Amino acid sequence: MPYRPENPEQDAQWRNAGDRIQNLLDASAAGGAVAHERAEQLVREVTDLYGAGLERMIAVAVNANPELADAFAADDLVASLMLVHGLHPHGVERRIEDALDSVRPYLGSHGGDVHLLDVDGEVVRLQFAGSCKSCPSSAVTLELAVEDAVRGAAPEISSIEVVAAESEPKPTVIPTDSLMSRMRMQSQAHTWHPVPGVADLTPGEVGGFAVGSTTVLACRVGDRLFAYHDRCGSCGESLAGAVLHRRLGSSGDDAVLRCPRCHAHFDVVHAGACVDGNGTRPENEGAHLDPIPLLERDGVLSLAVAEAVAS
Numbered sequence: 001m002p003y004r005p006e007n008p009e010q011d012a013q014w015r016n017a018g019d020r021i022q023n024l025l026d027a028s029a030a031g032g033a034v035a036h037e038r039a040e041q042l043v044r045e046v047t048d049l050y051g052a053g054l055e056r057m058i059a060v061a062v063n064a065n066p067e068l069a070d071a072f073a074a075d076d077l078v079a080s081l082m083l084v085h086g087l088h089p090h091g092v093e094r095r096i097e098d099a100l101d102s103v104r105p106y107l108g109s110h111g112g113d114v115h116l117l118d119v120d121g122e123v124v125r126l127q128f129a130g131s132c133k134s135c136p137s138s139a140v141t142l143e144l145a146v147e148d149a150v151r152g153a154a155p156e157i158s159s160i161e162v163v164a165a166e167s168e169p170k171p172t173v174i175p176t177d178s179l180m181s182r183m184r185m186q187s188q189a190h191t192w193h194p195v196p197g198v199a200d201l202t203p204g205e206v207g208g209f210a211v212g213s214t215t216v217l218a219c220r221v222g223d224r225l226f227a228y229h230d231r232c233g234s235c236g237e238s239l240a241g242a243v244l245h246r247r248l249g250s251s252g253d254d255a256v257l258r259c260p261r262c263h264a265h266f267d268v269v270h271a272g273a274c275v276d277g278n279g280t281r282p283e284n285e286g287a288h289l290d291p292i293p294l295l296e297r298d299g300v301l302s303l304a305v306a307e308a309v310a311s
Contacts, residue, residue, distance in 0.1 A: 051085035058087055076152075076297065083155060092154050093119050099153035103145045105224075106295055111270060112142050122158035124150060144190060144304055145293045152297075192302045198225055198294070199301050204244050206257070214305040216292060219244055219268055221255045226268045227294040227303055228257075233274055233287040234264035244268070257289070 021043060028039040061068045069089040072078045082088040088095070096116055107113055117125040126146070150160060193211045201207055201220040208230060209216045215230040217239050230238050241260040256265040256275055264287065266272045272289025293304040 047084070051087075054081060054085060055087055058082070062089075076299070080152070092156065095153040096124060096150055096157075099149035100146070103149045103295060106145055106293070107142055114142075114146055117163055119157075122156060123161060124154070124157050124159070125161045125163055126150075127163045145295060148192070148293075148295075148297075148304070190304045190306055192297060192304050194297075194300045195294075195303050196300055198227070198303075201225065204255075206242055206244060208240060209303075211303050211305050214292075216303060216305070217242070217257075218294070219255075219257065221269055224269070225294055225301070227292040228268070228272055229290040229292060231290065232259040232262060232264060233266060233272065233289045234259060234276075235262035237261045 025036070025039055025043065029036040058069075058072065061072075072082065073089055079088060090098070093116070096119065100114055100116060104113065111130050113129040115127045115129065117127055119125070128142070147160060150157060191212065195209055195211060195216075195218075198207070198209060198218045201218060203220050203222060206217065206219040209218055215238075216227050217230045218225060218227045220226075221244070228239075230240065232239055237259070238261075239257065239259055242257050243260075244255045245258055245265070246255055255268055257268050257272075258265050265275050266287075266289050267275050268289070272291055274287035276287075295302060295304075
């Protein structure tokens with residue numbers, strides 16, 4: 001079993017340590033070129049020192065117990081440090097496969113999957129399978145989750161290419177810029193925010209959370225958690241006060257969210273698709289909730305929300 005920190009919120013802060021260090025380096029530029037150069041040299045010296053110590057510690061531990069190599073690699077924080085210093089025990093393909101396995105349950109909840117075709121130098125080639133046809137934003141969340149997983153596991157990768165399935169009338173290869181174009185159209189930047197409180201939701205419970213400037217509606221169905229923007233896909237109003245219902249004749253892991261204002265019903269397990277467009281309420285045909293990626297990162301549940309949404 002991978003190590004779980006006793007204080008996951010504190011542990012999660014180290015994921016952004018690189019950004020904080022870079023901000024400090026940029027701030028040192030105000031002191032002039034010499035001051036900035038010395039600050040960079042200091043960071044390099046400290047990094048090399050700790051890297052040398054880490055290498056020796058890992059060598060001693062693995063010599064005593066070879067199984068510890070996989071245990072170290074399974075810990076996100078330790079694995080990221082090993083990557084920085086070239087000490088990771090697994091090759092790039094193994095790391096990418098493990099990263100994709102970690103997000104497959106989330107992709108499956110949106111009716112999708114992804115397969116690693118090959119790694120050619122610094123280029124990864126993937127193929128998506130399945131999709132939620134009624135929810136265009138679902139594709140965005142899948143791409144965001146997959147890119148985050150791949151970038152985190154293999155920072156040496158420079159680009160991600162997606163090969164379309166043979167039955168799809170799409171170009172053979174989609175470069176990274178084209179792959180992420182829908183994401184850029186919908187938002188200027190996504191940021192991952194730790195939301196450990198979401199894990200406290202009980203089965204069947206719905207809760208609202210303020211994440212940055214975004215209000216998020218999260219719910220638990222069985223042992224699975226789902227998150228959506230607090231906006232009804234039919235009337236556009238807030239979903240505050242919404243509750244989960246089980247559809248008649250459905251299985252125990254199926255649930256719909258009922259808007260307290262327009263009474264539209266959305267399948268929270270399958271990307272928030274509206275289930276009222278069956279002729280009884282044709283105005284809801286194609287309506288859907290906007291899903292938000294909700295994944296465990298460094299042992300802490302985190303949401304990826306847009307910093308600024310395009311009009």
